[in-house]
Every structure is written in C-alpha cells, then in structure tokens.
Amino acid sequence: MNCQECHDYIDAYIDNELDISATILVKQHLRDCLGCQQLLESRKAVGALLDNPQVRFEVPDSLLGRIQSALPVPRSDFKQRSGSRFFIPWFTVPLALAATIAVMLGLVFLNQWGMFDRSRGNALAQEVISSHVRSLLATHLLDVPSTDQHTVKPWFDGKLKFSPPVRDFADQGFRLIGGRLDYINGREVAALVYQRRLHIINLFIWPLESGRNTAAESFTKDGYNVSHWDRDGFELWAVSDVNADDLRAFAGLQMQQS
Amino acid sequence: MNDEQTRARFESLLLPLMNDAYNLARWLMKNQEDAEDMVQESYLRAFRFFASFHEGSNCRAWFLRIVRNACYTALGARDMKQRQVPLDSEADEIEDTSPLPPVSLAKKATVESVREAIAALPVDFREAVVLRELEGLSYKEISEVSGVPLGTVMSRLARGRHQLYLLLSDRKQHDQL
Numbered sequence: 001m002n003c004q005e006c007h008d009y010i011d012a013y014i015d016n017e018l019d020i021s022a023t024i025l026v027k028q029h030l031r032d033c034l035g036c037q038q039l040l041e042s043r044k045a046v047g048a049l050l051d052n053p054q055v056r057f058e059v060p061d062s063l064l065g066r067i068q069s070a071l072p073v074p075r076s077d078f079k080q081r082s083g084s085r086f087f088i089p090w091f092t093v094p095l096a097l098a099a100t101i102a103v104m105l106g107l108v109f110l111n112q113w114g115m116f117d118r119s120r121g122n123a124l125a126q127e128v129i130s131s132h133v134r135s136l137l138a139t140h141l142l143d144v145p146s147t148d149q150h151t152v153k154p155w156f157d158g159k160l161k162f163s164p165p166v167r168d169f170a171d172q173g174f175r176l177i178g179g180r181l182d183y184i185n186g187r188e189v190a191a192l193v194y195q196r197r198l199h200i201i202n203l204f205i206w207p208l209e210s211g212r213n214t215a216a217e218s219f220t221k222d223g224y225n226v227s228h229w230d231r232d233g234f235e236l237w238a239v240s241d242v243n244a245d246d247l248r249a250f251a252g253l254q255m256q257q258s
Numbered sequence: 259m260n261d262e263q264t265r266a267r268f269e270s271l272l273l274p275l276m277n278d279a280y281n282l283a284r285w286l287m288k289n290q291e292d293a294e295d296m297v298q299e300s301y302l303r304a305f306r307f308f309a310s311f312h313e314g315s316n317c318r319a320w321f322l323r324i325v326r327n328a329c330y331t332a333l334g335a336r337d338m339k340q341r342q343v344p345l346d347s348e349a350d351e352i353e354d355t356s357p358l359p360p361v362s363l364a365k366k367a368t369v370e371s372v373r374e375a376i377a378a379l380p381v382d383f384r385e386a387v388v389l390r391e392l393e394g395l396s397y398k399e400i401s402e403v404s405g406v407p408l409g410t411v412m413s414r415l416a417r418g419r420h421q422l423y424l425l426l427s428d429r430k431q432h433d434q435l
Contacts, residue, residue, distance in 0.1 A: 011416045015390065017397045042423045049426065050391040054369045055376070057284040059277055063294055067276070067301045071265065136274050198394045222271060223317040241274075241318065243396070 001029040006036045014043055053198070064137075121228075124237070127184050129224050132202045132239040135180070135191070141200070142193055143180035152179045156190050164190035164205040165234065169253050174201065184237075194250070201240035201250060208235045216251040218244060227251040268308055271317050272301065278318060278393050279325045285388045286329040288377055296332060300325040319395070319402040326385065326403055333381070367426050375425040383418030390415055 001009075006029045012018045013026045030036055049055075135141050144155040153166040159181055168176040175195045182191040182204065189206040208230055216229040225247040228237040236254065240247055279300060284293035304311075304324050311320055376384060385404060389395045395403065400411045 007416070008412075011419065012397070012412055015397065015415075017412075043419055046419050046422045046426065047391065049367050049372050050376075050387070050422075052369060052372070055372050056277075056281050056392050057290075057293075059280045060290065060294060063280065063297060064273070064276065066294070067273075067298055068269075070298055070302060071268075071305055130270070133270055133274050198392070220314070 001025045003029075003033060003036055006030070006033065007039065010036070010039055010043060014040070014047065056198075124185060125219075125221055125226055125228075128202075128204055128226065128228075128237045128239050129222055131182055131184060131191070131204065132200075132224065135182070135193075135202055136200060140180065142178035145178040147176055147178075149176060152176065152192070155179065156181075160188055160190060162190075162207045162234075164192070165232070166192060167254070169194070169250070172249075172253055173197075174250050174253065196240070196242045196246055196250070199240055199242040199246075201238055201242060201247070203254070204237040204239075205234050208233055216248065216255065218248055218251070220244065229255060231255060264308065268305055272304055272321060275318055275321050279321060281392060282322055282325050282385075282388060283329055285376065285384060285392075286326070286333065286381065292332065296325065296328050300328045303328065316399060316402065319399045322389070322393070322395075322399075322403045323405070371426065375422050378425055379418055379421055383414050383421065386411060386414035387418040387422065 006026060009018060009022060009026050013023060018026065030040060144152055146152050146155075147168065147170070149166045149168045153163065156164055156166075156179065166176070166179070170176065173196060177193050177195050179190060179192045182189050184204055184206065187206060189204050192203040192205065194201040194203065210230075211233045212230055213232070214230045216227050218225065218227040220226070224239055224241055225244045226237065226239045227247050227250070228235070229251060230236070231254075238247060238251055238254070240250075242250075276297065279297050280293060283296040283300070284290065287293045287296060300321070304321055307324070311317070376387060379387065382404075386400060389400045389403060390397075397408055397411050401408050404411065406414075
C-alpha cells in the first residue's frame with residue numbers, strides 16, 4: 001500500500017469500516033511511514049475533540065410537547081358511534097362465553113406442553129424494550145448516577161430483595177453510568193445503565209428460581225437489539241440501539257466470570 | 259391496526275429519535291428556531307409516510323433521511339431568498355489533504371471552538387461529520403441518510419475531518435498569539 005491509498009483508507013480504518021485484509025495493509029503501511037502516522041494522529045486529535053457529549057445540542061424541553069400536539073389526533077370516538085350503529089343479537093352472548101371457555105381450556109393445555117415459553121419471551125422482550133424507551137424519553141434514566149460500581153451496587157441494597165451483579169466495562173468501551181429501579185413482568189428489577197459511544201444500554205436484572213446458566217439469545221425487535229441470558233441465579237436482559245455486534249460483545253463481557 | 263395503535267407505535271419508534279433528529283437539524287440549519295421547525299415538520303412527514311416504513315428496516319436512518327431532506331428543502335428556500343449560491347459544493351474545497359506537522363489540538367480547544375469549527379464546514383462535510391462523530395452512524399447508514407454512495411461518505415468524512423483539523427489548529431495558534 002502506498003501513501004495515497006493509505007490516505008484514502010485512513011478514515012475507514014479509524015472507524016472500523018475496513019475489512020480485515022485492508023486493515024492489515026493499512027497497519028503495515030503505518031508501521032513504516034512517519035507521514036501517515038502523523039495523519040493518523042491528526043485524525044485522532046480531531047476525533048478526541050468531537051468525542052465530547054457537550055458538543056451535541058440539547059433538545060429544548062418544549063419540543064416533545066410541541067410535536068405530540070402537532071401530530072394528528074387518533075379517532076377514539078369509534079366505540080361511541082359503534083354502539084348506536086350495530087346491535088348485538090342475544091344469542092351471541094352465550095356463544096362468546098363458550099368460545100372464551102374453549103380458548104382458556106386450550107391455553108391451559110398448551111401451557112402444560114410448554115408452548116408458552118416463546119410467547120412469554122416475546123412479551124418480556126416487548127416489556128423490556130418499552131421500559132428502555134421510557135427510560136430515554138422521561139428524565140428518569142438514572143436514580144443513582146455514578147460511574148463507580150462500588151457506589152451503584154450498595155445503592156440497590158435495601159431497595160431490592162436481591163443484590164444484582166454490577167460491573168463497569170469502561171475499558172472495553174461500555175461505561176457504567178448508573179442505575180435505577182424499574183418494574184418488569186410484575187416485579188421490581190434492577191436496571192443498570194451503560195453508555196457505548198452515544199448510545200445507552202439498559203441491562204435489566206432480576207433473580208431466578210433456578211441456578212441454570214444459558215447462552216445469550218440475541219434478536220432485533222422494533223429496531224432495538226435485545227440480548228438475554230441466565231447467569232448465576234439471575235435473568236439478564238440487555239436492550240439498546242447499538243448495533244447487534246456491540247450488544248453481543250457487551251453480553252459476552254457480562255457473562256465472563258468476575 | 260387502528261389509528262390509536264398506529265399513533266402509539268409511531269411514538270414508541272420515533273419519539274426516542276428526537277435527540278438525534280434535533281441534533282442533525284440544529285447542525286444543518288445552524289440555529290435553534292429553524293431546527294425545531296424542521297424536527298416538527300419531519301415528524302409530521304414521517305407520520306404521513308409511516309405506512310411506507312418497512313418493519314425491521316433501520317428506523318433511525320429512515321427518519322434521519324426525512325429530517326435531512328426537510329432541512330435541505332428549507333436551506334434551499336432560504337438561500338434563494340438571500341440570492342446566494344445554493345448549497346456549498348464540494349468543488350471549491352481545499353485540495354490539499356497532505357498531513358500537517360503535528361500540532362497538539364487536544365484538550366485545550368473549548369466546546370465552543372469545536373462547535374464553531376464544525377459550523378464552518380461546508381454543509382456536505384458537516385453532515386457526514388455530524389452523522390458519524392456526533393450521531394454514531396455507520397458508513398452504510400450515512401449513505402442511506404445522505405443518499406450518496408459509500409465512497410462519497412468516505413471522502414466527505416476525510417475532507418471534513420481534515421478541515422476541522424486545519425480550523426482547530428489555526429485557532430490554537432491564534433489563541434497563543
């Protein structure tokens with residue numbers, strides 16, 4: 001690789017957008033070329049200045065309300081009108097009852113066969129994502145803002161009946177920025193909040209009856225990446241808009257033995 | 259899906275993107291008032307076109323493209339009014355991309371000076387730098403938002419960063435004098 005090619009690739013190299021073979025070529029060239037090393041340093045200096053959250057502009061508080069009132073209002077008067085327009089024949093009532101009972105029996109039957117694990121997972125995923133979205137919308141991301149795991153962990157004591165594992169991975173690019181109490185699946189859970197570049201990762205934790213460990217299962221739903229696993233008596237759900245690879249790396253770090 | 263469900267789904271997908279949308283609009287329009295108008299306009303447009311948003315595709319890139327286009331339309335109208343050359347073009351940019359002698363920029367530059375330097379970039383480069391450095395988009399996402407090929411994304415970023423380096427090192431030298 002010559003200097004011109006190195007110049008062409010240096011930004012993609014910094015941004016981890018090069019494939020492995022090109023990355024190796026750039027690395028080799030950089031090792032021997034002082035000029036290109038200086039270019040790399042100048043890029044890094046600029047990057048360091050831009051990597052300050054304060055450079056971004058804060059959204060004015062009034063904007064959310066302004067947008068919500070500007071959006072078209074959904075027609076919610078449908079039910080009132082439907083009452084006058086349609087009448088319900090008397091025989092549909094027992095029919096509906098019978099249908100309901102049949103469905104319930106079916107559900108009980110399915111449940112025994114363990115058919116609900118998947119839909120339980122789906123419902124949980126939906127709840128975890130909603131909780132993540134709420135935490136970003138409201139000014140309630142953090143109850144305890146701290147980058148120190150030794151501050152965050154004791155904070156949960158006395159507020160929860162369990163003590164969640166709290167670890168910081170700032171060195172690997174996942175900075176712990178705090179925690180809060182949240183409510184998932186009808187119970188109080190710990191939510192740890194991590195930052196990856198400009199993205200927020202919520203990690204929800206609650207205790208499990210069983211002590212089994214599972215591999216992380218990852219998927220994408222509604223544009224969010226979700227990863228969940230069981231570890232050392234806890235069920236853990238990570239959700240974020242970081243890319244899938246980053247979230248898998250995050251899950252991998254969390255699963256390492258401390 | 260009925261209207262209420264559509265609205266709820268729209269809000270749950272799009273409202274969390276307000277920070278990103280505002281930030282992009284604020285950098286493109288260069289003032290708060292216009293940026294707020296553009297974000298509101300973009301939400302209305304996105305709601306109108308929500309049916310064309312495909313489940314599972316990248317919502318952030320889809321929405322930021324709407325924001326970007328709304329801003330460009332407004333910028334075009336603004337420039338027409340002021341009888342200026344439309345949008346900054348890439349042609350009249352500094353050709354020199356040779357590396358500079360190392361000047362240590364870091365740490366001393368204030369948030370204000372960094373913001374001024376970004377604002378001084380031509381709009382194409384500013385857009386690429388903001389999407390990459392401040393919004394954390396991948397090259398592929400930037401190419402979707404800006405509607406240009408990956409190679410163009412790369413060269414805009416390269417030139418944008420190079421100009422930022424020049425602007426910020428100049429400033430540093432001025433400050434020292």
